[in-house]
Amino acid sequence: MAFHQARWDEPLLWEIRTPIESKVDPIQGIPEPLLRKTPFRWPEPTELELSRHFTRLSQMNFSIETGIYPLGSCTMKYNPRVGEVLARDLSMTAAHPAQPVSTVQGTLEMLYRLEEALGKITGLPNVSLQPAAGAHGEFTGLLVARAYFHKKGDPRTEVILPETAHGTNPASSSMAGFAPREIPSKDGCVDLRALSDAISPRTAVFMLTNPNTAGLFEEEVLEIADRVHAQGALLYYDGANMNAILGKTNPGKMGFDIAHLNLHKTFSTPHGGGGPGAAALCVTDALTGFLPVPRLVKEGRKFRWSYDHPDSIGKVRSFYGNVGMDLRAFAFIMAHGEDGLRRVSERSVLNSNYLAHRLGKLLPRPFKPLVKHEFLLSGLPLRERGLRTLDLAKRLLDEGVHAPTVYFPSLVEESLMVEPPETESKYSLDAYYSAMERSIKDTDENIHAAPRRLAVGRVDEVAAAKNLRLSWRDLRRTP
Amino acid sequence: MVNWVPPEWEDREMLAELGIGSVEDLFRDIPKKARMGRIGLKPSMEEPALVDLVRGILSKNRPVSGFDSFLGGGVYTRYTPAVVDGLLQRSEYYTSYTPYQPEASQGTLQAMFEFQSLWVELSNLEVANASLYDGATALAEGVLMALRLHPGKRVLVPGSLNWERRSVIENYSHGAGVELVDIPWDPTTGLLDIDFIAREARKDVAAVVVEIPDSFGLLDARLPSLKSTLGEVPLVVYADPMSLSLLEPPGSWGADIVAGEGQGFGLPLSYGGPHLGLLAARLSAVRQLPGRLVGVTQDADGRRAFTLTLGTREQHIRRSRATSNVCTNHSLMALAFLAYATAMGPRGLRRLAEAQHATVGSLVTALQGTRHLQVPRFKTPYLFDVAIGVEGATVDQFLSAMLERKIFAGVPLDDPRPVAPHPRLNAFLATAGPEIDAKAIARYASAARAFGGA
Structure with missing residues (x-):
């Protein structure tokens, strides 16, 4: 089955219709100096033209519903359609955030039950759904840690993290006012000695992803927790890889104090071409008081928002969270239930080990063979053919499958990070193996020339940065 | 059980290939002491039961159609042409992710390029990113960006700034170690003390934040001349995108950074999220801009193509020194x-x-002379929201009384936290969108007149 993506050469909106220039006449009640004089120019296509434009563009987009999308650490699993139907319930979508709580008891009950479920799943029972995405959850969690140490009169300055950490971890640390310090790994996992050397009374938090970004379970996690706590520091769980451990272990059991969950990963809310995501922040009882306001509380059978939390860090965004996404995550959790969620992780880890085992025959795999939900390969052997991992990724696209995450983590040269979530069948994994095999065995010339079956050929990313054109306005100046 | 995971018989074939006996063997690297028992959730359910469950819970919401809603304050009820949600439901858009492989994702990339262009046209600035979480986080990121453009340890923010946005900026600026200074406002007009801004801007100030319309819904006609008093200090403006179809864009009067909340453009209210953060800036500052950026380039055959660009600003490359932690x-x-x-x-x-x-x-006219209400609260032009003061009762008491008559009468202006540092206004904002007709306004006026106070 040969794959060919649509190739429309679709014009930009303003190339379809000549833009209209809107003029503003005097308006009663608006001061004249404020009225728009700079023309606002934008096209006004017919509805059919608009629809065709965006339909054609969509046909030039690879997506989960187009084919397997095994981006490591992104958990690109099937997004059940029923979530889309349920989330469009008018009583949800039309509700203004300032509506009296008596009129949104259903939505609040859903959020409350989601918080409860996530508390059980993580073993950290105090949950805030305010963060908008994983990185936002990390940032919020670190602000909570900051407030905790501040309240104790022990303001600490450092966050320690493994060099394999997601880039958001150090970035969130800086934003929250900490100095991030990265420590080296050993065999793909935390080097306990390096951790002990780095940790001190200045350490506020050690951030860890488990399984980590090499797909390995950090088997010494309990020892890590002991050493972190012995210094009075907190242990932070980056939940990006939670899909591997549902019902097997949880951050609470492993000794973590704070965890964020990416609801758009593990709990299947759609990734939206880059977002929206949604996150939950889950903490131990000792940290509850620092969570963002408002907190959702239940009194008898009624739900309301509570603002009376003097130690709270305040707000990290407007309102309560990405409620529309929360509903989809709630539906996913309820549908799977106790056994279904455990099966999610079992099958995702099985898929990963199976595909790792098969692809390991084509490319070297670093570290121990047993992995969790994702695994690393190295494209290093391609180098003697004058090829890079990037070339292989481009060639893979021509097979109608998405490439893995490439060049992350940097721990492994020319790395490919593959995550085949639980919703992929054995057939799909075998097809991915075949796609990889055909790609690697293709001629060097063909690989260099890839992709050739997509809307465009190899994109010159260097030229984009050199000759910056970031809007219509730039194109008018430099076509 | 829903059919979202492939059948177990496949497991056996895969396990055989791996040469292991059971899936449980794949979890042997989790230490015994860290293993958990039951999660404590209910059993799985079929899709019809799931739909019943979720709809059953949501049925406890009271349908919005049963109320006249005058709720705004930055997010609004506006009709969205059906074609918009139709396009959003194309799974090629909603089930893809960040376009890391540009060749496979030209659809999202071209659309984001067009989106960036649109916010540039509306704000009349020079470069816009491909979105942030919401208006408040976009404003906070705008402030952080300004701090990278200009030295200084203080940021001037409107004393009238919405409490949520202020709290978000405060949290975002911990890392930068700056102090937020509240610009005083006049209790009669609600407008900022412009002389204060001009005076303070010279004293170690890294950025000045203003809003149009402001958090009281007001239009300050002096803003277009504000930049001339600031010298090199970056001016960060929070603007409602819908207002920019009428108002001179901040980019035309010296704003260096414009942030905004995009909800009013085709997004459902969704009880507060997901909404949309807008951010635009000057091209000279593009390397300090946070978030994804899409640029034009060409493919190997010289055809026009789109790609993410200037990734070296971002967390996946620059890590702790990135312009922001934002990823999704x-x-x-x-x-x-x-x-x-x-x-x-x-x-x-x-x-x-x-x-x-x-x-x-029309709402303001209809409410003239209503006992207990000061309409408008400020003697200043307003745009989409009017601030209304309550006398002889609390805002809560008034809004509750209106709710009994099936009217969502407004959004309280005061910070709901008991320890809030700001003086109490005892006022609220009311808007009147396209679904509000003369009869709804009459019902509001009549209910307000019937309010007997505390």
């Missing part, structure tokens, strides 16, 4: 914003904005 953004919301604005067109947007402004005016 609100791309799908940006697509809705773009499709909505294009479906409405510049003239449609302007008509809608004018109509909303005029309807709020």
